[in-house]
Structure formats: structure tokens, C-alpha cells
Amino acid sequence: GRDEATPELARIHRLIATDEGRTAMMKVVGIRAEEELHVWFRRRDETSPNKKGWPRQHFWARISRATAFDPAKTTPGTATVNVSDPALAAKIDGATIKPTEGRKALSIPLQAEAYGVQPRSGLIPGLFVLRIPEMQAAYLVAEENQRLVFYYRLVAQAVVPKDPQALPPLDRLGAALGETAQAFYRR
Numbered sequence: 001g002r003d004e005a006t007p008e009l010a011r012i013h014r015l016i017a018t019d020e021g022r023t024a025m026m027k028v029v030g031i032r033a034e035e036e037l038h039v040w041f042r043r044r045d046e047t048s049p050n051k052k053g054w055p056r057q058h059f060w061a062r063i064s065r066a067t068a069f070d071p072a073k074t075t076p077g078t079a080t081v082n083v084s085d086p087a088l089a090a091k092i093d094g095a096t097i098k099p100t101e102g103r104k105a106l107s108i109p110l111q112a113e114a115y116g117v118q119p120r121s122g123l124i125p126g127l128f129v130l131r132i133p134e135m136q137a138a139y140l141v142a143e144e145n146q147r148l149v150f151y152y153r154l155v156a157q158a159v160v161p162k163d164p165q166a167l168p169p170l171d172r173l174g175a176a177l178g179e180t181a182q183a184f185y186r187r
Helices: 005-017 019-047 059-065 087-093 170-186
Strands: 067-069 081-083 095-097 106-109 128-132 137-144 147-155 158-160
Touching: 005 019, 019 059, 019 067, 019 081, 019 170, 059 067, 059 087, 087 095, 128 147
Parallel strands: none
Antiparallel strands: 067 081, 095 158, 106 147, 128 137, 137 147
């Protein structure tokens, strides 16, 4: 019979043996990695309701929009997918969040109307600081209809726990990327 394997193996070897071929394969893998992450983050956004039932801020959709393959950083051995939103790192590793420079406290919303609203925005009129020394607590409150409404608790820091589902399972992602690499060499 005719030897069809040798020419095919030679073609694959040319692809594998050159930096150009390996870089081309890594670009295809990088594009697939970006797609897999987009799907994962969008699915998380669709299936992750706000724990308090408040209006959703679409955190995972924001992370998806911040995710992009960077072809300029592709090498024969790497493909880079950037997530240009630092909030993902806090989900992956957990984090302690502290006020930014010039601020003394973080404001943690206590009402749905305050969720996703910066206190200094003016969208909640009449906010003032109420300190309760016995509780070592401070709040941003407003007087409404002759009663105090507590909109935010002021804290020195907040802890973001690790989210084990922040990224897709590595075995699933690895399998998808491996299939993509194999398909590249079979084409």
C-alpha cells in the first residue's frame, strides 16, 4: 500500500518543529481559551443571583467584557488571556479590601437602594454619619419621614472570600484547549 502516514507526520513535524508553527498553534489555543472564559463568566452571570435579592450588578458579565486574548504576547509556548478587572483576582484568591487613599472607610450597603451607588454620588440625599460608640460602629443614614434609614455601614476593611468557581475547572479547560491544539495539527 501507499505510505500516507509519513507525509502527514512530516507535515505535523514541520508545524511542531518551528517557532512559527508552535506560535500559530498557541494563537488558536489562546482564542479558544478566551471563548471558554467568556462562556464560563456569562453562565456565572446568568446563574448567580444577588444573595440579598437586590438588583443585580452583573459582576460576571463585567468580568467577561474585561477578558481578552492578547495575540501580541503569544510565544511558541504561551498564549495570554488578560482579565483587565482586578476584582477577579479577589474572587480567585480571596482578598482584604481597604479604603482607597484619602478615604477612611468602606461603605457597605444595607438597603437595596444603596447597592451599587457610591455615597458621594448624591443619589441618596441627606446622608450623614451616625456613630454609635457603644457598638464601635458608624453608619451613613438619612432622615426620611421623621425616622432614620440606615443606608451604609462604614467599615475599616472587608474580606472577600475565595470563590472556588471563579474560573472554570482546570481539567475541563485543559481538555478543551488540548482538543483545540490537536485539531490545529490535524487540519
